[in-house]
Amino acid sequence: MNPSHGYRLFLAVCLAASALVSAATAQTSASPAGRASGAFSIQAASSDDAIPPTQLITPEELSKSLRSAKTHEPLLLQVGPHSLYAQAHIPGSEYMGAGSSEAGREQLRQRVKALPHNTPIVIYCGCCPWGHCPNMRPAFQELKALGFTNVKALYIADNFGTDWVDKGYPVAKGE
Amino acid sequence: MNGKRLAILLIVLACLAGGYYLNRRWTPKGRPAGSAGAAPEFTLTDLEGRKLSLADYKGKVVLLDFWATWCGPCRTEIPHFVEMQNKYSTDGFQVIGISMDDDAKPVRDFYKQYKLNYPVAVGDDKLAERYGGVLGLPVNFIIDREGRIYARHLGATDVSIFDSEVKELLGKN
Numbered sequence: 001m002n003p004s005h006g007y008r009l010f011l012a013v014c015l016a017a018s019a020l021v022s023a024a025t026a027q028t029s030a031s032p033a034g035r036a037s038g039a040f041s042i043q044a045a046s047s048d049d050a051i052p053p054t055q056l057i058t059p060e061e062l063s064k065s066l067r068s069a070k071t072h073e074p075l076l077l078q079v080g081p082h083s084l085y086a087q088a089h090i091p092g093s094e095y096m097g098a099g100s101s102e103a104g105r106e107q108l109r110q111r112v113k114a115l116p117h118n119t120p121i122v123i124y125c126g127c128c129p130w131g132h133c134p135n136m137r138p139a140f141q142e143l144k145a146l147g148f149t150n151v152k153a154l155y156i157a158d159n160f161g162t163d164w165v166d167k168g169y170p171v172a173k174g175e
Numbered sequence: 176m177n178g179k180r181l182a183i184l185l186i187v188l189a190c191l192a193g194g195y196y197l198n199r200r201w202t203p204k205g206r207p208a209g210s211a212g213a214a215p216e217f218t219l220t221d222l223e224g225r226k227l228s229l230a231d232y233k234g235k236v237v238l239l240d241f242w243a244t245w246c247g248p249c250r251t252e253i254p255h256f257v258e259m260q261n262k263y264s265t266d267g268f269q270v271i272g273i274s275m276d277d278d279a280k281p282v283r284d285f286y287k288q289y290k291l292n293y294p295v296a297v298g299d300d301k302l303a304e305r306y307g308g309v310l311g312l313p314v315n316f317i318i319d320r321e322g323r324i325y326a327r328h329l330g331a332t333d334v335s336i337f338d339s340e341v342k343e344l345l346g347k348n
Binding site: 086 | 243248299300
């Protein structure tokens with residue numbers, strides 16, 4: 001092989017390999033915002049029996065429904081930590097307390113006890129990635145055990161900041 | 176010919192390693208937390224009842240960890256932070272934990288159970304907002320010796336990235 005050809009081949013291989021590796025690793029370490037939050041993610045979440053996939057709603061679907069159905073808005077309940085609610089929450093949503101705590105579930109029970117069982121309710125948290133959230137499943141199960149038949153769980157893949165706030169959906173602050 | 180192929184294969188492998196290394200060097204930093212880059216000052220009371228002020232750690236490299244006891248990825252990272260505190264404290268490194276739990280009791284229990292060797296205080300939404308918002312956990316900041324934010328990591332992060340960044344700031348790379 002001609003030495004100059006070898007040198008060119010060396011450079012070309014280096015550049016191509018570096019670009020390939022860079023692209024591959026960048027994809028795996030990309031911001032969670034880049035991950036899908038639609039049907040694919042919901043399918044991925046469907047292995048969780050605590051909340052059936054049919055009861056999940058994506059941020060996009062919820063934001064559209066909130067914009068379009070002003071007269072039949074669901075009851076929005078935040079079942080995550082207070083520090084998260086105080087920083088940012090969905091306008092009109094009510095803070096219940098963490099679904100993982102007895103105090104949070106008691107507040108949830110008190111809030112819904114006088115409501116008809118077909119009341120549309122959406123619960124959400126977003127404290128951490130869906131698979132790690134300790135609040136959504138207990139809160140959902142609580143409402144199910146109380147007989148509520150129209151409960152949706154907001155599917156937040158990574159966290160409330162990435163999947164709701166950063167997407168430009170409406171946000172309110174404060175207690 | 177076989178020798179040439181072997182040489183090319185070795186070059187490709189070297190390039191792959193080089194590409195991976197460069198990527199790790201260039202991409203670990205999350206989005207900047209503040210425009211000025213200075214880590215917002217705070218003074219809290221830690222779980223031991225002592226004053227915990229970021230200003231007291233100026234001159235040290237600080238890993239500031241926003242976490243909570245109910246956060247799975249946070250719980251995975253914490254043993255590594257304990258290890259890093261052991262490993263680099265004599266080089267001028269300090270981990271500080273800010274729990275975002277609503278209640279201090281589970282934090283105290285966790286602190287004892289996991290034998291945390293660095294100060295932990297319970298934070299609130301106001302402190303979180305000063306750090307650009309903590310709307311999901313964990314959120315970690317690497318702060319340099321001058322008190323500037325060097326990196327921000329949102330969500331579960333490969334612990335080797337923390338190690339690499341801290342070593343770089345400590346001048347150990």
